[in-house]
Amino acid sequence: MRLIACPLLCLLACAAEDVVVEGEVQPRAMAVNETRTLELRYLELNVEAFERRLTLNDLRAVPMPILDELWLLDLPLEGFVENALAQIATAPPEQLETQSARNLQRLLTMSPDTADLRGTKLSGLIDVSSAIGIASADAVADLLQMPDRASPVIPPDIAARILLEDLIGTHPAAQFRAGQNGESMAVAPRSLPVTLGDVVDNFARMSTTFGRRLTVDGLSHPGIITAARGFAVVEAAFALTVKVNANALPYKGVELALGRVASVNAIGGQISGADGRAATVFALDDPNWLRVEGLVPVPYIEDVRFPVHESPLFLPAGTQRGPRPTGDSPVWQTPPFMMEHLVAEMGRLLAGRLVEDCVVYELGGGVEVFRACIDETGFVEFETFSNVGQPPPPQYIWDIVHELAQVRMHDGGLAEGEANAELRLVNLPLGVSAEQIVTRIRDNLAQNPAALRELAEATHQTTRGAADFYYDRPDGTDADFLSFIAESDIPRGPDGQRTRPYAYAHPGFFADAALTAVLGSIAGTHGDSRHHRLQVVAGQTLYVADDDGGVYRVRIGVKPSRQRLPLQITRIR
Numbered sequence: 001m002r003l004i005a006c007p008l009l010c011l012l013a014c015a016a017e018d019v020v021v022e023g024e025v026q027p028r029a030m031a032v033n034e035t036r037t038l039e040l041r042y043l044e045l046n047v048e049a050f051e052r053r054l055t056l057n058d059l060r061a062v063p064m065p066i067l068d069e070l071w072l073l074d075l076p077l078e079g080f081v082e083n084a085l086a087q088i089a090t091a092p093p094e095q096l097e098t099q100s101a102r103n104l105q106r107l108l109t110m111s112p113d114t115a116d117l118r119g120t121k122l123s124g125l126i127d128v129s130s131a132i133g134i135a136s137a138d139a140v141a142d143l144l145q146m147p148d149r150a151s152p153v154i155p156p157d158i159a160a161r162i163l164l165e166d167l168i169g170t171h172p173a174a175q176f177r178a179g180q181n182g183e184s185m186a187v188a189p190r191s192l193p194v195t196l197g198d199v200v201d202n203f204a205r206m207s208t209t210f211g212r213r214l215t216v217d218g219l220s221h222p223g224i225i226t227a228a229r230g231f232a233v234v235e236a237a238f239a240l241t242v243k244v245n246a247n248a249l250p251y252k253g254v255e256l257a258l259g260r261v262a263s264v265n266a267i268g269g270q271i272s273g274a275d276g277r278a279a280t281v282f283a284l285d286d287p288n289w290l291r292v293e294g295l296v297p298v299p300y301i302e303d304v305r306f307p308v309h310e311s312p313l314f315l316p317a318g319t320q321r322g323p324r325p326t327g328d329s330p331v332w333q334t335p336p337f338m339m340e341h342l343v344a345e346m347g348r349l350l351a352g353r354l355v356e357d358c359v360v361y362e363l364g365g366g367v368e369v370f371r372a373c374i375d376e377t378g379f380v381e382f383e384t385f386s387n388v389g390q391p392p393p394p395q396y397i398w399d400i401v402h403e404l405a406q407v408r409m410h411d412g413g414l415a416e417g418e419a420n421a422e423l424r425l426v427n428l429p430l431g432v433s434a435e436q437i438v439t440r441i442r443d444n445l446a447q448n449p450a451a452l453r454e455l456a457e458a459t460h461q462t463t464r465g466a467a468d469f470y471y472d473r474p475d476g477t478d479a480d481f482l483s484f485i486a487e488s489d490i491p492r493g494p495d496g497q498r499t500r501p502y503a504y505a506h507p508g509f510f511a512d513a514a515l516t517a518v519l520g521s522i523a524g525t526h527g528d529s530r531h532h533r534l535q536v537v538a539g540q541t542l543y544v545a546d547d548d549g550g551v552y553r554v555r556i557g558v559k560p561s562r563q564r565l566p567l568q569i570t571r572i573r
Contacts, residue, residue: 079431230302
């Protein structure tokens, strides 16, 4: 988008720039006590509601670090995870390539009808059910207050919520992203951040960005994506089109060491104003100020793999109420993204949907033989009568669920620590439409159009030489200003790094050669909070230092016309 503004100006500006560039073929450095006279011109080529269209090829010419800095949206993942769970439930065996993946599929789709209680503390229900003549599936369904024995024990919406919050949401890249100035910005809950770089390289780095990472607590997160290919989000015809109102020509300034005129890209100063100046560069009052073309109507991933890791230790279910509110199972001391913890959290949400109740079974004649009572905290106590069998020990609903999951994840001969699963999903919709993506991008950039600065400058590069300051006439004024260079004015190279360091020990303008009496201000003059600015008049004298430590006296001459400013530059040390 920022990149849009620049290119759109480039067609107008580039030819004119070739005409006005000044300089020597073999520039010679100024000597101490040498004086040179230069003339700076304020160049204007104002365009209004001009449209510039940037294609994928245009964007690929921009250094990737710049594209990566331009955040487009936080992509909501609710639909994506729901689609993933739906596909997991019906995936054919050949798509589930390992025993652990097949075990995880059975776990996520387990119903009272398919629940295998063997090896768990709830296995006593098998004997009790047989003794009183009911199916163990009925006992599980009654205990969990499920009228449909074929429904999943863990409802898909609960599974989706916990995966979003505790697996995806705990990954560092899903918590924070880099802001415009390198600061850390919070990512929207249940979302992943998307930059223009992701779009341009077709999300090729997703498995690196969202792979195994250390969390802020120093824990090793297994990652959200271990491999991904075939992102169908943008088509070959992808393009961004923006409308802008701007002066397309560069500022003219002085490169002190060489005593010559240089050019400074003018786009950044017009976009980055703190007083809403950027809103005048982009036609934000026009609903079509930004258009995005070439998005796939229903974005999807052709092939993606998700990891789910288990603890290397068996984590027994709790058997008592304390410590509140979760009980005494060690599962609550494990990282939230581990499989056992995820399932236990799903069990907690499930328990929150159950009501305080008792399940009672009787033999003929009204003789009570079995009772299971759940209280308002989700804690269940079992009793048997008339010697019908040994009741299961008391436990919370989530203990029942997570222990059952632990045991079943090791079916097929898997030992503890061998049940890490990698789920492969194919042709998986992202769960958002192209229209929703475009709306979020447009809204986000309209709120912060200054984020387009680096992109605009990279696609409309008119900087020539290494100016230390430049001549500007802010919109709406008839005054002459000198603006000292800011780090953001230094162009970036192909690697995305600045082409020279910002090494000014004394940036700005001074009234004395010792550089102690500052002239001008950096307090947001005319909407610009980046540059040290000084209004100048004929006959004024000031002092400036360059980035090599040289000090120069600058005398302002009498202007021969409205937009021409003569300067006499003398190197004094």
